[in-house]
Amino acid sequence: MGDFRRRYRPLWGPDVGGDVDEEFAFHVEERTEALIAAGLDERAAREEAIRGFGDIERVKASCLDLTRARQESMRRRERLGELRRGRRARARHRALADGVRWQSSSGQSLSDEVQRAASFELLYVKEITSSVLDRLLNLLLCNCGHPHRGQLEALEKKVGWKPDGSKDRVQASTRLQTIFHGDAARELEDQYAWKLQHPYELF
Amino acid sequence: LRKELLHGTLEIMILKTLSWGPMHGYGVGRWIEQLSDAALRIEEGSLYPALYRLERKGWIEAEWGVSEKNRRAKYYRLTVEGRRQLRAGAGTWAEFARAVGQVLSATEQPVQS
Numbered sequence: 001m002g003d004f005r006r007r008y009r010p011l012w013g014p015d016v017g018g019d020v021d022e023e024f025a026f027h028v029e030e031r032t033e034a035l036i037a038a039g040l041d042e043r044a045a046r047e048e049a050i051r052g053f054g055d056i057e058r059v060k061a062s063c064l065d066l067t068r069a070r071q072e073s074m075r076r077r078e079r080l081g082e083l084r085r086g087r088r089a090r091a092r093h094r095a096l097a098d099g100v101r102w103q104s105s106s107g108q109s110l111s112d113e114v115q116r117a118a119s120f121e122l123l124y125v126k127e128i129t130s131s132v133l134d135r136l137l138n139l140l141l142c143n144c145g146h147p148h149r150g151q152l153e154a155l156e157k158k159v160g161w162k163p164d165g166s167k168d169r170v171q172a173s174t175r176l177q178t179i180f181h182g183d184a185a186r187e188l189e190d191q192y193a194w195k196l197q198h199p200y201e202l203f
Numbered sequence: 204l205r206k207e208l209l210h211g212t213l214e215i216m217i218l219k220t221l222s223w224g225p226m227h228g229y230g231v232g233r234w235i236e237q238l239s240d241a242a243l244r245i246e247e248g249s250l251y252p253a254l255y256r257l258e259r260k261g262w263i264e265a266e267w268g269v270s271e272k273n274r275r276a277k278y279y280r281l282t283v284e285g286r287r288q289l290r291a292g293a294g295t296w297a298e299f300a301r302a303v304g305q306v307l308s309a310t311e312q313p314v315q316s
Contacts, residue, residue, distance in 0.1 A: 023227075026227065026270070026275070029274065030270075052247040059247070059252060062252045066256055
């Protein structure tokens with residue numbers, strides 16, 4: 001590949017064919033030198049170095065096919081990543097907007113911890129409506145104030161949260177109690193793992 | 204089976220050579236040759252497609268650099284996944300070689316069941 005093309009390669013993307021040619025040329029040069037050092041004359045050494053590739057055009061085509069396939073799967077992964085990032089960003093923005101609306105209507109301020117938890121939650125919940133978010137924020141805010149069990153139950157009743165079974169209820173309360181009392185990040189990760197198994201449930 | 208076996212063997216040898224550090228295709232071939240006391244000479248026509256296959260699998264990655272002789276060369280390096288595959292593949296290969304060795308070194312006919 002020429003110096004000019006190499007220098008301005010970013011302008012027109014990678015030259016896959018040129019790269020393979022250059023890589024093979026390097027190999028031939030190195031092998032030719034080794035064979036000359038071993039006693040062959042230059043012409044014989046070069047012929048022998050090229051002969052090692054067999055049908056060099058077939059080898060090159062094979063390498064090009066593999067490179068194109070790799071690039072295509074990389075592009076697919078990037079597109080998928082962008083899609084996911086976009087969806088998460090939209091969810092995050094919606095959560096923050098809803099959180100701010102809730103905050104102004106309730107007259108209460110959200111702690112950083114609650115906001116962070118709500119954002120974190122929204123990143124991983126596939127679908128969440130404003131009413132669910134309000135319940136979530138209520139529950140989180142309640143717990144952030146270190147409520148006793150009765151307060152928590154009252155709030156859960158107020159926001160209309162009806163867990164399916166007593167086991168779920170205990171699990172949810174325990175989870176709420178521990179989120180902000182221990183190591184916040186670690187607890188949120190635990191919560192996230194549980195959430196993946198129950199993506200449409202609120203705790 | 205034969206093609207898969209050959210591919211697998213070559214790939215595991217390439218991963219092993221790259222476990223010592225980044226190297227260009229020519230160097231990989233030379234290392235395999237040296238380590239096998241010249242018993243294994245990997246034809247370039249097999250070596251390069253194997254390197255590209257490994258790169259596609261994500262077991263190695265490539266980057267252009269400059270060789271000791273100041274030539275531009277494409278250097279391959281092992282990825283984390285490649286290192287994991289090397290560990291798994293080396294174990295499987297050792298088990299396979301031991302089993303084949305056991306069959307070939309047998310001195311008594313197996314008992315008919």
